Amino acid sequence: MTRVKRGYVARRRRKNILKLTSGFQGAHSTLFRTANQQGMKSLTSSHRDRGKRKRDFRRLWITRINAAARRSKKSYHTLIQELYKRKILLNRKMLAQIAILDTYCFSTLLGD
Incomplete structure (x- = not known):
């Protein structure tokens, strides 16, 4: 049988995976098999952790x-309830910053 040269497809796939894991430590960034495993694990972790x-x-x-509410x-629960009754629609991020x-300003929102 004649020799089959696979061309660039497999090499491109390996290079992409090694590029994905380029910042990892040790064999996780240099050896293809461990880099592939670590790359898949890191992608699932990043998806979950978002x-x-x-x-x-x-x-x-x-x-x-x-x-901050308990200082007053x-x-x-009662703070959020009162804010909704008074139609003050601030999200929790903004309330925490305030x-x-x-x-x-936060004490005026509380109605003190």
């Missing part, structure tokens, strides 16, 4: 708002 990051930040903002003897940077 959603997790959103949840983590929301938890952080709620914690900060709750801490209110709970987070609670940290401008306590006077």
Whole structure:
């Protein structure tokens, strides 16, 4: 049988995977098989953690708002409820920033 030269397809695929894992340590960036495994693992982790990051930040903002609200003897739940009743539609990120940077403004939002 004659020899089949595969051309550039396999080489291009390997180069792309090694390019994806170029910043990884040790064999994870140089050996194709381990780089391929680590690249797949990193892509699944990054996909999963994009959603997790959103949840983590929301938890952080709620914690900060709750801490600032409890200084004025209110709970987070009652604060959010009052803001909705008064039609003050600020998201939790903005409320947390106001609670940290401008306590006077936050106290006016509380209605104190």
